[in-house]
Amino acid sequence: MSSEDVSRIVEEHAGKPGGLIGILQEIQARYGYLPPDALGAVAEGIGRSLTDVYGVATFFRSFSLKPRGKHLCSVCLGTACHVRGGAVIAEEFGRALNVAPGETTGDRDFTLETVNCLGACALGPIVVVDGHYFSNVSPVRVKEILEKARNGLDNVEVTTDQRIFPVEVSCPRCNHSLMDPARLVDGQPSISVTVVFAGEHFRLHLSCLYGSYNVESEREIPRDALADFFCPHCHAHLTGGSNCLECGAPMVPMIVRGGGIVQICSRRGCRGHLLDLSGGMQ
Amino acid sequence: MITLTMNGLPVTVEEGSTLLEAARFFGFPIPTLCHLEGLTPYGACRLCLVEVGRGDKAKLVTACTYPAADGLVVRTGSSRVIRARKMILELLLASCPQSKVIQDLAAAYEVRQQRFRQEYEDCILCGLCVRMCEEQMRAKAIGFRGRGERRSVGTPFDAPSPACRLCGGCMYVCPACQLRCTYHEPEKAICGSCANLSPPCLEKREFDDLMCFMAPCVACEIRKG
Ligand code: SF4
Ligand code: SF4
Ligand code: FES
Ligand code: FES
Numbered sequence: 051m052s053s054e055d056v057s058r059i060v061e062e063h064a065g066k067p068g069g070l071i072g073i074l075q076e077i078q079a080r081y082g083y084l085p086p087d088a089l090g091a092v093a094e095g096i097g098r099s100l101t102d103v104y105g106v107a108t109f110f111r112s113f114s115l116k117p118r119g120k121h122l123c124s125v126c127l128g129t130a131c132h133v134r135g136g137a138v139i140a141e142e143f144g145r146a147l148n149v150a151p152g153e154t155t156g157d158r159d160f161t162l163e164t165v166n167c168l169g170a171c172a173l174g175p176i177v178v179v180d181g182h183y184f185s186n187v188s189p190v191r192v193k194e195i196l197e198k199a200r201n202g203l204d205n206v207e208v209t210t211d212q213r214i215f216p217v218e219v220s221c222p223r224c225n226h227s228l229m230d231p232a233r234l235v236d237g238q239p240s241i242s243v244t245v246v247f248a249g250e251h252f253r254l255h256l257s258c259l260y261g262s263y264n265v266e267s268e269r270e271i272p273r274d275a276l277a278d279f280f281c282p283h284c285h286a287h288l289t290g291g292s293n294c295l296e297c298g299a300p301m302v303p304m305i306v307r308g309g310g311i312v313q314i315c316s317r318r319g320c321r322g323h324l325l326d327l328s329g330g331m332q
Numbered sequence: 333m334i335t336l337t338m339n340g341l342p343v344t345v346e347e348g349s350t351l352l353e354a355a356r357f358f359g360f361p362i363p364t365l366c367h368l369e370g371l372t373p374y375g376a377c378r379l380c381l382v383e384v385g386r387g388d389k390a391k392l393v394t395a396c397t398y399p400a401a402d403g404l405v406v407r408t409g410s411s412r413v414i415r416a417r418k419m420i421l422e423l424l425l426a427s428c429p430q431s432k433v434i435q436d437l438a439a440a441y442e443v444r445q446q447r448f449r450q451e452y453e454d455c456i457l458c459g460l461c462v463r464m465c466e467e468q469m470r471a472k473a474i475g476f477r478g479r480g481e482r483r484s485v486g487t488p489f490d491a492p493s494p495a496c497r498l499c500g501g502c503m504y505v506c507p508a509c510q511l512r513c514t515y516h517e518p519e520k521a522i523c524g525s526c527a528n529l530s531p532p533c534l535e536k537r538e539f540d541d542l543m544c545f546m547a548p549c550v551a552c553e554i555r556k557g
Contacts, residue, residue: 101472
């Protein structure tokens with residue numbers, strides 16, 4: 051950890067409301083955990099006591115004070131997943147990795163944790179590994195999931211993989227569905243949006259499979275370029291959610307049918323995405 | 333000035349008073365545990381419950397945090413209040429039976445037994461020490477950590493805090509710290525403070541088997557220092 055890094059993060063958040071959590075999130079995103087020295091530096095930087103900062107850091111489950119493994123494996127023990135056998139899955143993971151929930155394997159490969167409801171109860175038991183959702187997990191699949199994670203989930207073949215589930219999204223402003231059944235990507239109706247790039251308007255079709263990054267575009271967008279996203283129905287400007295945790299570009303929020311919000315990074319080729327199904331569940 | 337009815341009596345109190353202050357001023361007793369004059373009200377122990385409102389609409393509120401308002405109808409000792417208080421005392425006894433403060437409160441309400449699983453908590457999370465340290469000592473050496481079942485009081489990383497003034501204020505206000513008087517037999521629910529004029533933790537060399545809520549313990553630090 052370098053203290054310049056921390057002071058830069060603190061500076062960037064200066065004056066923003068709710069700064070402390072944002073600062074801690076950014077540090078956690080950078081190091082994978084909150085190093086003790088960083089907490090001290092944050093306390094100093096924002097002029098609050100270390101006691102306050104430590105209190106916030108230990109309050110939220112998403113913050114970790116211990117270094118985490120390369121892969122984060124979260125087993126849902128929420129009510130729905132629990133009755134479908136989440137506890138057995140957690141045990142199986144514990145056995146396979148030889149750690150207890152909350153611990154990290156000796157080789158720093160995996161961190162196992164249990165969480166309370168990931169907002170996808172109907173598909174339970176849910177396991178999330180490195181941001182990839184696995185649904186209807188049974189104990190026999192545990193080994194296979196870990197194997198896939200070791201090989202890098204992003205490289206696993208999209209179509210043959212059952213980890214991915216389709217999401218149906220709509221425009222956050224007019225709530226019109228963005229799904230286009232006439233245009234299939236990954237064999238599923240695509241998410242269709244208008245993009246503006248280099249002064250030109252055209253359609254972009256995204257895969258609706260969560261975890262797949264396949265895109266079909268009417269024009270070529272070079273890698274790493276930023277595109278502007280619009281709703282094809284109400285023409286609302288969609289770009290402008292949070293900033294991408296991977297690359298810092300603005301994200302594009304969309305409403306998930308059934309509740310929740312999914313955000314994707316507006317940078318071509320960036321795999322940054324956030325899925326928050328919890329907020330909207332009724 | 334605000335006029336409200338307290339136990340059927342019209343009373344007038346200053347604006348900004350809490351129900352607890354009003355009741356104390358007019359001599360209606362309300363037991364408190366997490367309240368201390370000079371510290372901000374916190375509403376953690378729920379012992380100071382009173383009933384406000386009429387008929388079906390009447391509800392239980394904590395007097396130490398509830399602001400007095402014009403026309404409020406307050407009962408500080410209705411049977412519903414007493415029943416709720418006894419229940420809270422039972423729950424407090426269930427979590428920290430060694431505390432002299434809790435024992436005394438329970439005795440005053442003739443609660444002699446509790447019906448729950450017996451525990452021997454070192455801390456009931458009343459927040460007195462945290463507020464004492466922050467508001468009176470201006471040190472902020474200790475605070476709440478974690479949440480839910482894992483909520484606890486202490487210093488960041490459980491390390492000796494450079495901010496701590498070793499004033500002992502936190503131990504002075506702690507209702508659970510009285511548990512030192514049970515010596516190292518926590519299951520002895522009866523307090524032995526009269527027999528132990530000096531805290532055993534200062535006499536014994538090994539403190540390990542003594543129940544003490546703070547790590548590092550301020551008493552130990554003073555002794556070492
Ligand atoms: S002894 Fe330390 S922790 Fe306790 S009140 Fe004083 S300054 Fe705060
Ligand atoms: S340590 Fe004592 S004063 Fe502090 S919160 Fe716990 S019971 Fe209350
Ligand atoms: S209980 Fe597991 S996702 Fe809701
Ligand atoms: S004294 Fe009011 S809640 Fe504790």
